[in-house]
Amino acid sequence: MYRPTARDRGGTFPAVRVMTFNIQHGQGVDGRVDLARIGAAIRGANVDVVGLQEVDRHFGARSRFRDQAGWLGRRLGMEVAYGGNRERSPCIPGVGRRQFGNAILSAFPITDRENIPLPRSGTHEQRGLLRVRIEAGGVVWRVYATHLQHDDPDERLVQARAIRQILGTPQHTVVLADLNAQPTTPEVRALTDALVDSWAAAGTGPGNTSASPAPTQRIDYVLHSADTRSRTVTVLTSPPASIASDHLPVLADLEANPDQ
Structure with missing residues (x-):
């Protein structure tokens, strides 16, 4: 499959x-689970790297116990890294542990990967x-x-500060995130004090992403280090993207x- 290069x-x-x-x-917004629509949205945007949140891996009947990141990677011809944060024992013989978490798909080879637990309190979901x-x-x-x-x-603020510490002095760094918070909140500012909010740098309009299809909140972000420029940034509203998820x-x- 052809993938664009930097040139x-x-x-x-x-x-x-x-x-x-x-x-x-x-x-999707119609209540149907349809990974093909997610794949179509990604393919149509011709991306090099995509960060996904709320991704099931053999998690349950709601997603047919499918390895969703693996399925999308094969569909799109992209390499896959998966980070399971919620884990349960298998309930189907021969199927791996049930997981829910984040994924990164890349058109370029992934040379290293790591999943780092973030702080949580009480019975809150592991992130x-x-x-x-x-x-x-x-x-x-x-x-x-x-x-x-x-x-x-x-808790979001504690998690954002933990991420900031993990990043250290960021170089050619990109953070693809659902922060569940709007840009002026302390938890988002804990990250944008050190990273560039691509929408603030190059976006036009409110940049709202949630809840689809008529979003009123900007809670999804592409953040990057200062040695990187935002050339263009958009909220994708193509037909598959606008119905494939609630974001x-x-x-x-x-x-x-x-x-820099």
Whole structure:
């Protein structure tokens, strides 16, 4: 399958096209679970790397016990890294552990991967930060996918600060995230104090992503280090993207900045 390279993007410096997409285990706004629609949205955007949240892996009957990230990777001809954060014992002989978490799909080889648990309290859902390393256009990119706690701003702040510490001094770093918080909140500012919010840098309009198909909140983000530029960023509203999940995906063209 042909995949565009940095030169094909039309920019001066090495570039990647990235997407963040909370897929709600493939369940669309019509209540149907249909991974083919998720795949069509990704394929239609011609992305190099996509970070997915709410991804089932043999998790349950709601997704037919399918390895959703693996299925999408095969469908799209992309490499897959998966980070399971909720785990349960198998309930079907011969099928792996039941998992729910984040995934990263890449058109470039994934040379390293790690899933890091994030802080949680009480009975809250375990969250994680999935990291991969890829090389594109001669640049080594560190790409992360994450999904913060949905109903506790204090816990989100703790998780955001943990991510900030894990990132250290970010270089050619991209964070693809459902932060479950709007841009002015302390938890988002804990990250944007060190990372560039691509929408603030290059987006037009409110950039709302949730809940599809008529979103009123901007809670899904493409964040990147200061040595990277946002060339373009859009909320994808193609026919498959607008019905495939309760979130709309964010699509960004990022370029390595040689001046940083």
